[in-house]
Ligand code: 5GP
């Protein structure tokens with residue numbers, strides 16, 4: 754496993770040693786706002802244990818990530834009501850992976866919106882934190898009737 758520990762930004766975030774707008778964290782998985790969002794609400798779901806990509810991650814961790822994706826997608830839908838949500842996951846530089854710690858993107862989409870991964874701005878950290886707090890609260894409340 755390359756790029757573990759101090760040099761892996763998602764390991765640092767998972768340990769609380771680097772800042773992130775957290776929406777969820779337990780002993781296996783976490784979810785936080787992407788710092789260079791493609792759209793408002795763009796989130797990453799990540800295992801805490803370092804695994805570079807799909808070729809390294811354990812089945813158990815992958816299933817934990819998938820279970821959290823379900824919950825996060827429901828919260829995004831409830832709070833932001835996007836027209837759609839794209840789920841994106843890259844393995845290897847050739848596939849577009851830039852951070853080599855397994856992660857799944859959840860990206861709210863609007864009708865007619867383009868999908869330009871290369872053209873993104875750094876988000877305002879304060880705004881990301883406020884949105885993350887709102888999503889975290891909604892996740893903790895659970896499904897509403
Ligand atoms: P990939 O290109 O590997 O599929 O996705 C990596 C994602 O991580 C990108 O969408 C990028 O914006 C995001 N990212 C990179 N560095 C950081 C960081 O330090 N904090 C957060 N929250 N996201 C990051």
Ligand code: ZN
Nearest residue numbers: 761764803854
């Ligand atoms: Zn890592």
